[in-house]
Amino acid sequence: MTEQPKPERSILIAEDDLVSRHLLETILGKWGYRVIAVSDGLEALRVLKGDDAPSLAILDWMMPGMEGPEVCRRVRELPQRPYTYIVLLTARTQQGDLLRGLESGADGYLTKPFDAEELRARVHVGERIVNLQNNLLAAREELEFRATHDALTGIWNRGVVLDALQRECSRQAREGGSVGTIMIDLDHFKQVNDTHGHPCGDIVLREIARRLGSCVRPYDTLGRYGGEEFLVVVPSADSVGALRMAERMREAIRATPITTQQGPVRITASLGVAVSGNGQLLNPEALLRLADDALYRAKARGRNCCELAPPVEPEAPASEEQVPAPLRSGSQ
Numbered sequence: 185m186t187e188q189p190k191p192e193r194s195i196l197i198a199e200d201d202l203v204s205r206h207l208l209e210t211i212l213g214k215w216g217y218r219v220i221a222v223s224d225g226l227e228a229l230r231v232l233k234g235d236d237a238p239s240l241a242i243l244d245w246m247m248p249g250m251e252g253p254e255v256c257r258r259v260r261e262l263p264q265r266p267y268t269y270i271v272l273l274t275a276r277t278q279q280g281d282l283l284r285g286l287e288s289g290a291d292g293y294l295t296k297p298f299d300a301e302e303l304r305a306r307v308h309v310g311e312r313i314v315n316l317q318n319n320l321l322a323a324r325e326e327l328e329f330r331a332t333h334d335a336l337t338g339i340w341n342r343g344v345v346l347d348a349l350q351r352e353c354s355r356q357a358r359e360g361g362s363v364g365t366i367m368i369d370l371d372h373f374k375q376v377n378d379t380h381g382h383p384c385g386d387i388v389l390r391e392i393a394r395r396l397g398s399c400v401r402p403y404d405t406l407g408r409y410g411g412e413e414f415l416v417v418v419p420s421a422d423s424v425g426a427l428r429m430a431e432r433m434r435e436a437i438r439a440t441p442i443t444t445q446q447g448p449v450r451i452t453a454s455l456g457v458a459v460s461g462n463g464q465l466l467n468p469e470a471l472l473r474l475a476d477d478a479l480y481r482a483k484a485r486g487r488n489c490c491e492l493a494p495p496v497e498p499e500a501p502a503s504e505e506q507v508p509a510p511l512r513s514g515s516q
C-alpha cells in the first residue's frame with residue numbers, strides 16, 4: 185500500500201449482506217480508514233445526517249429500511265452540509281439501473297462482486313473530490329474573514345462595526361432600551377511611527393486591539409474605525425456602564441508599556457462616549473457625531489481621559505438648522 189489516507193478519514197459502509205460487509209470492512213480498515221458499518225438504509229441515513237458524518241460512503245443498492253439511491257437522494261437534499269462522496273454498490277449491471285443510481289446523486293458505482301483495485305480507485309477519486317471541496321470551503325471562509333476583519337489587527341473592520349451600530353439603533357427604536365458607543369483614539373500615535381518606524385506602530389496597534397478586546401463583552405462589537413481609531417458598539421449600555429467600560433479601556437492601554445523590538449512603548453488613549461437611551465432616540469450618525477465631539481473634548485482636556493457626551497436637549501430648537509431632519513423634510 186503506497187498511499188495511506190489520513191488517519192482521521194472515516195468511511196461509511198451500508199450493506200446488508202454480511203459476507204460483503206465484512207470484506208469491505210476488512211479491506212478499508214487495512215487501508216487505514218475508520219470504518220462505520222451498518223446493515224440498513226435508515227441507519228445509513230442517520231449516520232450521514234449526524235454531526236461529524238463521514239465524507240465517504242459506500243451504499244448497497246438493495247437494503248432493508250431504505251434503498252441506497254433513496255439514501256443518496258435524501259443526503260443530497262440536506263442543506264449546508266460538507267460534501268459526501270457516495271459510491272453505490274450493486275449487483276445490477278443493466279445500464280438503465282446504473283443511470284437511475286447516478287441520477288439519485290451518487291458519484292459512482294461499484295458492481296458486485298467487486299474488485300479490490302477498482303474499489304481502491306473509486307475511493308481515491310472520492311478522497312480527491314472531498315479534499316477539493318474542503319479546500320474550496322476553506323477558501324470561501326478565508327474570503328469572508330478578509331471581507332469582515334481588519335487585516336492588521338484581526339478585529340472587525342469599519343463596515344462591520346457601523347453595521348452593528350445601525351442594527352442596534354434599529355433594535356432600540358423597536359424595543360426601547362439603550363445603545364452606547366465608545367470612540368477611542370490613541371494619543372500622539374504619529375510619534376510612535378515617526379520615532380520607531382511603521383512595523384513598530386503595527387505591533388502597537390495589534391496589541392491595543394487585543395487589550396480593547398479583553399475589555400468588551402461577547403455581544404459588544406469592537407472594530408478598527410480608521411488609522412489609530414477604534415469604535416465599540418455597546419448594546420443595552422447606559423451612560424454609567426458605557427463610561428465604566430471606556431475607563432477600563434483607557435486603563436488597559438495606559439497601565440503597561442507595549443513590548444516591541446524597539447523597546448517598551450508607552451501610549452495612552454482619549455475616549456469619547458455617547459449613549460442613546462433614557463427616552464432619547466439617536467440615529468447612528470448623531471450618536472457617532474456625539475462620540476466624536478466627546479473624544480475631541482477629551483483631547484482638549486489634555487488626553488488620556490474619557491469624556492461622556494452630554495444628553496441632547498430635545499426641547500426648544502433655537503433655529504431652523506437645529507430642527508431634526510425628518511421634521512424639516514416633512515414641512516417642505
Ligand SMILES: [Mg+2]
Pocket residue numbers: 199200201244245246247
Ligand atoms: Mg443488499
